[in-house]
Amino acid sequence: AQSVTQLGSHVSVSEGALVLLRCNYSSSVPPYLFWYVQYPNQGLQLLLKYTTGATLVKGINGFEAEFKKSETSFHLTKPSAHMSDAAEYFCAVILNTNAGKSTFGDGTTLTVKP
Amino acid sequence: GAGVSQSPSNKVTEKGKDVELRCDPISGHTALYWYRQRLGQGLEFLIYFQGNSAPDKSGLPSDRFSAERTGESVSTLTIQRTQQEDSAVYLCASSGQGYYEQYFGPGTRLTVT
Numbered sequence: 001a002q003s004v005t006q007l008g009s010h011v012s013v014s015e016g017a018l019v020l021l022r023c024n025y026s027s028s029v030p031p032y033l034f035w036y037v038q039y040p041n042q043g044l045q046l047l048l049k050y051t052t053g054a055t056l057v058k059g060i061n062g063f064e065a066e067f068k069k070s071e072t073s074f075h076l077t078k079p080s081a082h083m084s085d086a087a088e089y090f091c092a093v094i095l096n097t098n099a100g101k102s103t104f105g106d107g108t109t110l111t112v113k114p
Numbered sequence: 115g116a117g118v119s120q121s122p123s124n125k126v127t128e129k130g131k132d133v134e135l136r137c138d139p140i141s142g143h144t145a146l147y148w149y150r151q152r153l154g155q156g157l158e159f160l161i162y163f164q165g166n167s168a169p170d171k172s173g174l175p176s177d178r179f180s181a182e183r184t185g186e187s188v189s190t191l192t193i194q195r196t197q198q199e200d201s202a203v204y205l206c207a208s209s210g211q212g213y214y215e216q217y218f219g220p221g222t223r224l225t226v227t
Binding site: 032034036042043044045046049051090094101102103104105106107 | 147149155156157159162170172205207214215216217218219220221
């Protein structure tokens with residue numbers, strides 16, 4: 001079984017500040033991990049993913065995430081928030097033995113204050 | 115190329131009526147997913163198709179919900195005898211074989227009155 005927990009349903013930061021969105025997962029086998037972003041009134045789009053290899057992965061719009069197996073975490077960060085980063089962010093996990101069923105977290109709404 | 119498309123974009127129906135939602139995945143994508151997203155909530159997995167394998171229906175909330183897929187192309191999600199709690203955005207996504215990132219359609223917003 002697999003599960004995803006996103007800590008904090010709402011995160012608010014000032015423009016230019018560090019963005020940190022937390023994601024922890026549980027999985028009995030090595031997972032594939034994803035972050036998706038949903039801008040207001042738009043569909044979900046992939047931000048970044050971890051499958052194998054380098055544990056620090058970079059995505060679009062300056063975001064990155066680090067897979068930490070010991071902490072079962074895949075937190076999303078961005079050094080400097082921009083107003084356009086305001087959106088809802090979803091963490092997702094797929095077990096690599098079942099390249100199909102994915103589990104999404106409940107999402108974190110990011111607000112960026114001027 | 116074309117992305118995932120869904121139709122209709124909006125559907126308003128009366129309680130008790132049946133509705134059919136359509137998803138056209140990206141051409142060549144073997145996997146197709148349906149999710150439900152209630153207002154202010156996360157994505158709820160409904161069903162997953164992979165190639166010619168039997169679909170994973172473990173997320174369907176009741177026997178009023180069913181889905182079909184023709185080969186590796188279009189899929190339809192049918193909700194019978196709709197209830198107000200079925201009101202949500204229904205999202206479809208597809209992914210290619212060997213790749214696990216999902217490409218999402220714009221969704222169908224279903225409102226049951």
